[in-house]
Amino acid sequence: MPPPTRPALEDPARAFREHVEPQIEVMLRVALSLTGRRADAEDLVQESLLRAYRAIDRFDGRHPRAWLLTILRHTHVNMHRRRRPDTLADWDRVGDARPAFGAARQQSAEDTVVDGTLDEQLAAAVATLDPRFRAVLVLVDVDDLSYAEAAATLGIPVGTVMSRLSRARRRVREALGSDALSPGRQS
Amino acid sequence: MRSSLRQMVTCMWSARRLQRYLDADPSAPLTPGEIARIEEHLAVCAKCADSAYELHALHHALAGWSQRPEPDEASLTRLRGYLDELTGSPRGPHGQETP
Ligand SMILES: [Zn+2]
Numbered sequence: 001m002p003p004p005t006r007p008a009l010e011d012p013a014r015a016f017r018e019h020v021e022p023q024i025e026v027m028l029r030v031a032l033s034l035t036g037r038r039a040d041a042e043d044l045v046q047e048s049l050l051r052a053y054r055a056i057d058r059f060d061g062r063h064p065r066a067w068l069l070t071i072l073r074h075t076h077v078n079m080h081r082r083r084r085p086d087t088l089a090d091w092d093r094v095g096d097a098r099p100a101f102g103a104a105r106q107q108s109a110e111d112t113v114v115d116g117t118l119d120e121q122l123a124a125a126v127a128t129l130d131p132r133f134r135a136v137l138v139l140v141d142v143d144d145l146s147y148a149e150a151a152a153t154l155g156i157p158v159g160t161v162m163s164r165l166s167r168a169r170r171r172v173r174e175a176l177g178s179d180a181l182s183p184g185r186q187s
Numbered sequence: 188m189r190s191s192l193r194q195m196v197t198c199m200w201s202a203r204r205l206q207r208y209l210d211a212d213p214s215a216p217l218t219p220g221e222i223a224r225i226e227e228h229l230a231v232c233a234k235c236a237d238s239a240y241e242l243h244a245l246h247h248a249l250a251g252w253s254q255r256p257e258p259d260e261a262s263l264t265r266l267r268g269y270l271d272e273l274t275g276s277p278r279g280p281h282g283q284e285t286p
Contacts, residue, residue, distance in 0.1 A: 182240070
């Protein structure tokens with residue numbers, strides 16, 4: 001993709017739309033992780049889009065996702081007065097975790113590790129993590145954000161993302177036991 | 188004796204960089220030299236290779252985790268509509284009008 005500086009000067013609204021539209025889904029996903037409620041997640045993204053649009057002058061055309069996630073975090077803190085803004089809500093609160101989803105998925109080579117037993121073990125292991133470690137693990141490994149995007153979402157430095165991620169992964173691996181993820185399991 | 192000490196030092200060196208090697212995140216890149224050294228080590232050290240495999244498997248297990256809530260399609264549609272409203276309804280490249 002060419003650097004999108006020109007269109008932003010010529011037609012800011014259109015440039016904004018082009019940058020932001022592809023990020024709405026990930027914004028909603030992260031908002032769901034932050035709020036733990038579907039209605040709150042949608043409100044949070046809508047309010048964030050409005051704030052982002054008003055701050056369009058401060059956007060340099062680079063890293064739109066990290067920029068939007070920073071705005072999402074600020075909006076979330078403002079709207080919900082979070083006591084610990086570097087953690088996520090519990091998914092239990094969403095109330096519709098879908099255990100059937102994994103079983104119904106098409107099987108691919110990567111999916112062979114994700115059988116039902118492992119899924120339950122994972123849930124138990126992740127649930128016992130310190131909320132700060134769980135937040136980083138969920139954003140990077142589940143929501144597939146980069147270190148910088150996770151840092152923007154939680155308002156912490158990239159180095160802190162990396163150290164929390166490392167500890168979170170180590171604890172989940174320990175909780176699962178060495179067999180759960182070992183190569184032999186797939187045969 | 189000397190070779191096992193050397194092996195241990197390389198294991199520690201690799202273990203400290205394994206996450207960055209596997210994640211390949213743009214914020215924390217390894218140098219080509221570091222990558223080559225890790226790959227060389229993973230090829231000969233079963234302990235570090237197992238560790239790398241487990242981390243890789245964990246990432247895929249979490250990425251495909253069935254218990255994570257999925258966002259609503261209806262919410263997505265409404266939010267896309269809201270973006271259209273904010274920026275003026277979507278129009279072709281020749282629509283130059285601005286409010
Ligand atoms: Zn080793």
